[in-house]
Amino acid sequence: MRTRKSIMSLIVAKFGGTSVASPERIQMVAKRLVASKQAGNEVVAVVSAMGKTTDELLGLARAINPDPPAREMDRLLSTGEQVSMTLLAMAIEARGFKAMSFTGRQAGIETDGMHAKAKIHEVHAERIREALDAGFIPVVAGFQGIDPHGDITTLGRGGSDTTAVAISWGIGADVCEIYSDVDGVYTADPRIAPRARKLDAICYDDMLELSSAGAGVLQMRAVEFARKYQVIIHSRSAFSDATGTYIKEATPEMEEAVITGIAHDTSEVKVTIRGVPDTTGVAAKVFSALAGNMVNTDMIIQNISEAGITDISFTCPSADLKRAQETVERVLPEIGAREYDIDEDIAKVSIVGTGMKSSPGVAAKAFSALGESQINILAISTSPIRLSVVVDGAQTAAAVRCLHTAFGLDSDCIFEETQLSAEEIAAKMQKGR
Amino acid sequence: MRTRKSIMSLIVAKFGGTSVASPERIQMVAKRLVASKQAGNEVVAVVSAMGKTTDELLGLARAINPDPPAREMDRLLSTGEQVSMTLLAMAIEARGFKAMSFTGRQAGIETDGMHAKAKIHEVHAERIREALDAGFIPVVAGFQGIDPHGDITTLGRGGSDTTAVAISWGIGADVCEIYSDVDGVYTADPRIAPRARKLDAICYDDMLELSSAGAGVLQMRAVEFARKYQVIIHSRSAFSDATGTYIKEATPEMEEAVITGIAHDTSEVKVTIRGVPDTTGVAAKVFSALAGNMVNTDMIIQNISEAGITDISFTCPSADLKRAQETVERVLPEIGAREYDIDEDIAKVSIVGTGMKSSPGVAAKAFSALGESQINILAISTSPIRLSVVVDGAQTAAAVRCLHTAFGLDSDCIFEETQLSAEEIAAKMQKGR
Numbered sequence: 001m002r003t004r005k006s007i008m009s010l011i012v013a014k015f016g017g018t019s020v021a022s023p024e025r026i027q028m029v030a031k032r033l034v035a036s037k038q039a040g041n042e043v044v045a046v047v048s049a050m051g052k053t054t055d056e057l058l059g060l061a062r063a064i065n066p067d068p069p070a071r072e073m074d075r076l077l078s079t080g081e082q083v084s085m086t087l088l089a090m091a092i093e094a095r096g097f098k099a100m101s102f103t104g105r106q107a108g109i110e111t112d113g114m115h116a117k118a119k120i121h122e123v124h125a126e127r128i129r130e131a132l133d134a135g136f137i138p139v140v141a142g143f144q145g146i147d148p149h150g151d152i153t154t155l156g157r158g159g160s161d162t163t164a165v166a167i168s169w170g171i172g173a174d175v176c177e178i179y180s181d182v183d184g185v186y187t188a189d190p191r192i193a194p195r196a197r198k199l200d201a202i203c204y205d206d207m208l209e210l211s212s213a214g215a216g217v218l219q220m221r222a223v224e225f226a227r228k229y230q231v232i233i234h235s236r237s238a239f240s241d242a243t244g245t246y247i248k249e250a251t252p253e254m255e256e257a258v259i260t261g262i263a264h265d266t267s268e269v270k271v272t273i274r275g276v277p278d279t280t281g282v283a284a285k286v287f288s289a290l291a292g293n294m295v296n297t298d299m300i301i302q303n304i305s306e307a308g309i310t311d312i313s314f315t316c317p318s319a320d321l322k323r324a325q326e327t328v329e330r331v332l333p334e335i336g337a338r339e340y341d342i343d344e345d346i347a348k349v350s351i352v353g354t355g356m357k358s359s360p361g362v363a364a365k366a367f368s369a370l371g372e373s374q375i376n377i378l379a380i381s382t383s384p385i386r387l388s389v390v391v392d393g394a395q396t397a398a399a400v401r402c403l404h405t406a407f408g409l410d411s412d413c414i415f416e417e418t419q420l421s422a423e424e425i426a427a428k429m430q431k432g433r
Numbered sequence: 434m435r436t437r438k439s440i441m442s443l444i445v446a447k448f449g450g451t452s453v454a455s456p457e458r459i460q461m462v463a464k465r466l467v468a469s470k471q472a473g474n475e476v477v478a479v480v481s482a483m484g485k486t487t488d489e490l491l492g493l494a495r496a497i498n499p500d501p502p503a504r505e506m507d508r509l510l511s512t513g514e515q516v517s518m519t520l521l522a523m524a525i526e527a528r529g530f531k532a533m534s535f536t537g538r539q540a541g542i543e544t545d546g547m548h549a550k551a552k553i554h555e556v557h558a559e560r561i562r563e564a565l566d567a568g569f570i571p572v573v574a575g576f577q578g579i580d581p582h583g584d585i586t587t588l589g590r591g592g593s594d595t596t597a598v599a600i601s602w603g604i605g606a607d608v609c610e611i612y613s614d615v616d617g618v619y620t621a622d623p624r625i626a627p628r629a630r631k632l633d634a635i636c637y638d639d640m641l642e643l644s645s646a647g648a649g650v651l652q653m654r655a656v657e658f659a660r661k662y663q664v665i666i667h668s669r670s671a672f673s674d675a676t677g678t679y680i681k682e683a684t685p686e687m688e689e690a691v692i693t694g695i696a697h698d699t700s701e702v703k704v705t706i707r708g709v710p711d712t713t714g715v716a717a718k719v720f721s722a723l724a725g726n727m728v729n730t731d732m733i734i735q736n737i738s739e740a741g742i743t744d745i746s747f748t749c750p751s752a753d754l755k756r757a758q759e760t761v762e763r764v765l766p767e768i769g770a771r772e773y774d775i776d777e778d779i780a781k782v783s784i785v786g787t788g789m790k791s792s793p794g795v796a797a798k799a800f801s802a803l804g805e806s807q808i809n810i811l812a813i814s815t816s817p818i819r820l821s822v823v824v825d826g827a828q829t830a831a832a833v834r835c836l837h838t839a840f841g842l843d844s845d846c847i848f849e850e851t852q853l854s855a856e857e858i859a860a861k862m863q864k865g866r
Contacts, residue, residue: 023496057516063456064520065527072526072534076519079512083490086509090498093505101505106583150539 010132011036013177014046014142014164019238020084021051023091029238030091033137037097042132044171045139046164047088049080070115074144074154078104081141081160089139098136102128104144104152109166111145111153118145118153120162120225123170132171140167161222169229175246176226176233178218183237184245185210185217187409188262192397195410199261200243203250205354206260209386213350214265223247250354258362259353259407264400266347266393268298269321270378272313273328275338278305282335286312286328293327295320299348299381299390313379315348315390345393346378351403352386363387369406375399443565444469446610447479447575447597452671453517454484456524462671463524466570470530475565477604478572479597480521482513503548507577507587511537514574514593522572531569535561537577537585542599544578544586551578551586553595553658556603565604573600594655602662608679609659609666611651616670617677618643618650620842621695625830628843632694633676636683638787639693642819646783647698656680683787691795692786692840697833699780699826701731702754703811705746706761708771711738715768719745719761726760728753732781732823734812746812748781748823778826779811784836785819796820802839808832 013033020026029045036043057076061068068076085101092099108124131138142160147153155162161178168176183198185207190196202210204227211220217235226233226247236244254260276282283302290297301313316324321342328340356362366387370377375398379390391399404410446466453459462478469476490509494501501509518534525532541557564571575593580586588595594611601609618640621629635643637660644653650668659666659680669677687693709715716735723730734746749757754775761773789795799820803810808831812823824832837843 023493026497060456060516060520061523064459065523067527068523069526069532072519072522072532075534075536076516076523079515082512082515083493083509086505087493087497089505090494090501090509093502094498099502099505101508103508 008040008042009174010042010044010171011175011177012044012046012164012168012171012173013179014160015048015088015179015238016160016181017048017051017053018181019179020047020049020088023087026084026087026091027094029088030095032238033092034095034097037137043137044128044132044167044173045088045137046142046160046167047081047084047139048142048160049077050084050087053080053083071151074115074118075152077154078141078144078152081143085139085141089137092137092139098134099139100131100136101139101141102131103141104163105146107138107140107163107167108170109145109163111147111155113147113149113151113153115151115153117156118147120145120155120166123166125167125170128167129171156221158219158222161219162225165222165225165229165231165233168231169225174232176231178222178233178235179238180217180235181238182217182235183240183242184235185215185247186261187411188400188404189215189264192264193262193400193404195401195404195413197409197411199245201246201248201251201254202260203254203354204247205250205385206254206352207247209350209352209383210261210263213263213352213386213388214267214348215261215263218247254354256355257353258355258359259351259409260355261352262400262403262407262409263350263352264347264396265350266396267318268315268346268348268390269318269324270313270315270343270346270390271321271324271328271340272311272343273332273335273337273340274311276310276312277336278308278310283312285335286331287314289327289331290314290316290324293323295324295327299379299388301379315346315379318344343378346390347393347396347399348388348390349396349399349403350386350388351407354385356385356387365406366403369402370399373398373402375402441473441475442607443475443477443604444608444610445477445479445597445601445604445606446612447593448481448521448612448671449593449614450481450484450486451614452612453480453482453521456520459483459517459520459524460527462521463528465671466525467528467530470570476570477561477565477600477606478521478570479575479593479600480514480517480572481575481593482510483517483520486513486516504584507548507551508585510587511574511577511585514576518572518574522570525570525572531567532572533564533569534572534574535564536574537596538579540571540573540596540600541603542578542596544580544588546580546582546584546586548584548586550589551580553578553588553599556599558600558603561600562604589654591652591655594652595658598655598658598662598664598666601664602658607665609664611655611666611668612671613650613668614671615650615668616673616675617668618648618680619694620844621833621837622648622697625697626695626833626837628834628837630842630844632678634679634681634684634687635693636687636787637680638683638818639687639785640680642783642785642816643694643696646696646785646819646821647700647781648694648696651680687787689788690786691788691792692784692842693788694786695782695784695833695836695840695842697780697782697829699829700751701748701779701781701823702751702757703746703748703776703779703823704754704757704761704773705744705776706765706768706770706773707744709743709745710769711741711743716745718768719764720747722760722764723747723749723757726756728757728760732812732814732821748779748812751777776811779823780826780829780832781821781823782829782832782836783819783821784840787818789818789820798839799836802835803832806831806835808835
C-alpha cells in the first residue's frame with residue numbers, strides 16, 4: 001500500500017446502484033459524504049450507475065444489434081456511471097461543499113483492452129490527489145477505465161467495487177468503504193441461519209473463499225485486488241452508521257478461529273452420467289467436451305467402479321445446464337455410457353477458514369454433524385481452507401445451521417429478521433429456485 | 434476549406450434528436466448511411482441525443498441542484514450523445530458494415546472553457562481520417578468538445594449542427610448534410626405561405642439573416658462556422674431522398690434575385706413606454722438598464738416628440754418579458770415617464786436578400802404591398818440585406834403572403850400541406866402563442 005502520514009483519515013467510499021437510484025437517494029449519499037468530510041476526513045466517492053440503468057442500456061443495445069461490438073457496448077454502458085457521478089457531485093455542491101466528478105479516464109484507471117471485462121493495470125490518481133488538496137470531494141465513475149488506445153473499457157459486473165479498491169490503492173487511502181444494503185459479512189446467511197453473527201473482521205483469503213462459495217457481499221476481483229495491494233475494505237450498510245466488517249490481512253486473533261463462516265450456493269445443478277465403461281480417457285473426453293462448450297464444471301465425482309462400469313457426476317451453474325445437456329447427449333454414444341440424469345435441486349454448502357490449515361479433523365467433524373442431522377452428502381470437494389459438500393436442496397438450511405452450531409459460530413442472540421423454521425425456509429428455497 | 438482530390442464524395446451527415454429517437458429510427462439512419470457508403474461515398478455521421486434525453490437529464494439535475502455547477506452539467510448532458518452514437522454504430526455493424534463511435538474528445542473537437550456554450554477552436558480529425566481509411570463509418574457525438582483542461586464542454590442547444598460543420602472542415606468534406614424533419618430552406622414558412630418555394634441554394638449571408646429573423650432550419654453558429662471555413666451545407670429531409678437546399682458561397686445566379694426569402698417571428702413582444710420627457714440621455718438610461726438586466730432588445734422605435742413628450746417602444750423575446758417589466762417599472766419614475774404597456778400579440782416579418790444591396794426601392798415596394806393589404810406597420814428595422822416590420826400578430830400570415838407575392842417569390846403550385854385560409858392560420862397562431 002502506498003502510504004501517507006496524517007491525523008485525519010483518507011477514505012474512499014463506494015456506493016452501489018441502489019444507493020444512487022433516485023435524486024432523493026443521491027441526496028442521502030451526499031449528506032453522508034459531507035458528514036465524513038466535516039468530521040475531518042478526506043473523502044473520495046466512487047459510484048455505480050443509477051438503479052437499473054445498466055440493464056436498460058443493455059436492452060436498448062440488444063434491440064439494435066443482438067451481437068453488439070464490444071467497444072461500442074463498453075462506451076454505451078459507461079455513460080450510466082457518468083450520469084450518477086455528475087448528479088452526486090451536484091448534490092454535494094448543493095450542500096455548500098466543493099465536488100468534482102471524474103470519469104475512469106480522468107481518475108487515471110488504466111486497463112488492458114479486454115472490453116466488458118478489462119483488468120486494471122495502473123492507477124494514475126494525481127488529478128484526484130490535486131482535487132483533494134484543493135478541498136474538493138472527488139466523485140469517480142466506477143466500473144470503467146481507459147485502454148492503451150484511449151478507448152473506454154468496463155470492468156465487468158460489480159466492477160465498481162474494483163474501481164474503489166484501485167483508487168484506494170492509487171491515493172493510499174486508509175480504508176475503502178463499500179456501502180451496500182447489507183451491513184457486513186456474516187458467519188452465514190442470516191436469512192437461513194438465525195444465529196449467524198456479523199464478523200468484525202475477516203482476512204482476504206477467507207473472504208475470497210466465502211465469495212467463491214456463494215456469499216455475495218463483495219465482488220471477488222475487488223477482494224483479490226485488495227489482497228494484492230493490501231487495501232483495507234470496510235463492508236458496511238448504506239442505511240445506517242453501524243460499523244460493518246473489515247476485510248484485511250489475517251491477524252493472529254483471526255486465525256484462532258478454525259472456521260470463519262459458512263456459505264451456501266443453490267445456483268448449481270448436478271449432472272450424473274450412468275453406466276460409463278471405466279477405461280482410460282473417458283473422463284478426459286467428457287470434461288474436454290464440456291470445457292469446449294463453455295460449461296464451467298465445479299465439483300466432479302466418480303464412483304468406485306463395479307464390473308468395469310462406473311458413474312460420473314459433476315456440478316455446474318444452472319446457467320450452463322443447457323450447454324451441459326447438449327454436450328452430454330453428444331458424448332454419451334462416443335463413450336458408450338448408458339444414460340444421464342439431472343438434479344436441479346441441490347445446494348453446495350461450504351465451511352471456510354484459514355485456521356483449517358492447522359486444524360486436522362475439520363472434515364470428520366463436519367461429516368459427523370451432517371450425519372447426526374440426517375443430511376445425506378451427495379459430493380465433497382476441498383481446498384486448503386474450504387470444505388464443500390453437496391446436499392439435497394431441501395436440506396440447505398438444515399445443513400448450514402448444524403455446521404454453524406458444530407463449529408461454534410452460533411451467536412447468543414437470534415437474528416431478528418429470521419423467524420421461519422428450517423422447514424419453512426427449505427420450502428421457500430425450493431420454490432425460489 | 435481543406436481540400437482533397439478523389440472521385441467519390443466525402444460526406445458528413447448529421448442527424449438530430451428526432452431522427453434517432455428510437456431503436457427503429459436509429460435503424461433507418463443506419464440504412465441511409467450504409468446506402469451512401471455502398472454508393473461509393475466516404476461517410477461520417479454526427480448525432481444528437483435521442484429524442485428528449487437532454488431535457489430529461491436537465492430535469493434530473495435540477496431535482497438535485499437548482500443551480501448545478503457548469504462543469505458537471507456539461508459532462509452530464511454529454512452522455513446523451515454518447516448513448517446515441519454507440520447505438521448508431523451498433524446499428525451499422527448489424528448491417529454488416531464497420532462503424533466506430535467518437536466522443537467530442539476523440540473526434541478532436543477542441544473548445545474554449547466556456548461550459549454550456551463553448552466555442553470550437555480547433556479540430557484534430559486525424560482519428561476520424563484513419564477510421565475512414567480503414568473502411569469504417571465514423572459516428573461522432575455532436576454538441577460536445579473538450580477544453581484545454583481535458584474537461585468536457587458542450588456547444589449550446591443545437592450545437593450538433595456546429596459539430597457537423599466543424600468535422601466537415603476538419604476532414605475537408607465535400608458536403609455537410611444536415612438531416613431534419615424539414616426538406617430544405619423555403620422562401621417562406623410553407624405552413625403559412627402556401628405558395629412558398631423550396632430554394633435549391635442560398636448564400637451564407639442570406640441564410641444567417643433568415644435564421645436570425647426567425648427561420649429555424651439551421652443553427653446560426655453552424656452557418657457562421659460554415660461561412661468562415663467555406664463548408665457547403667446541404668439541408669435535407671431525414672424522411673426522403675429528395676434533394677434539399679445547399680447553403681454555400683453566393684453565386685452570380687443567386688444574386689440575381691433581389692429577395693431570397695421571407696421569415697417571420699412571433700416569439701417577441703413589444704413594450705411601449707409612454708409620456709417620456711424628450712431629454713438627452715433618457716433612451717440611454719432605459720436601454721442600459723435593460724441590458725444590465727439581460728433583456729435582449731431587438732427593435733427600438735421612438736416616436737416624433739410632441740410638446741417635449743415622446744413614446745419609446747422596443748421589442749424583445751417573450752422569454753425576457755418578465756425581466757423587461759421589472760426593469761421598466763424601476764426606471765419609469767427615474768426618467769419621469771407616465772406609464773408603459775405590453776403588446777404580446779405581435780409578429781416580426783422580414784424580407785431577406787443579398788440582392789437588396791444593389792436594388793433601391795425594396796422598402797417602398799414592401800410598404801406599398803403591406804398598405805394595399807390593409808396591414809398596419811408598428812415598427813421597422815433594416816440591415817443591408819434585410820428589412821423587418823412589426824405587425825399585429827393576427828396579420829402574420831397575410832403579411833408574409835402579400836410580401837411573398839410582391840417580390841415575385843410565389844410558386845406556380847400551392848404547397849399541399851397548407852389548406853387553411855389566412856384567417857384560419859392567423860387564428861391558430863393566436864392560440865398557439
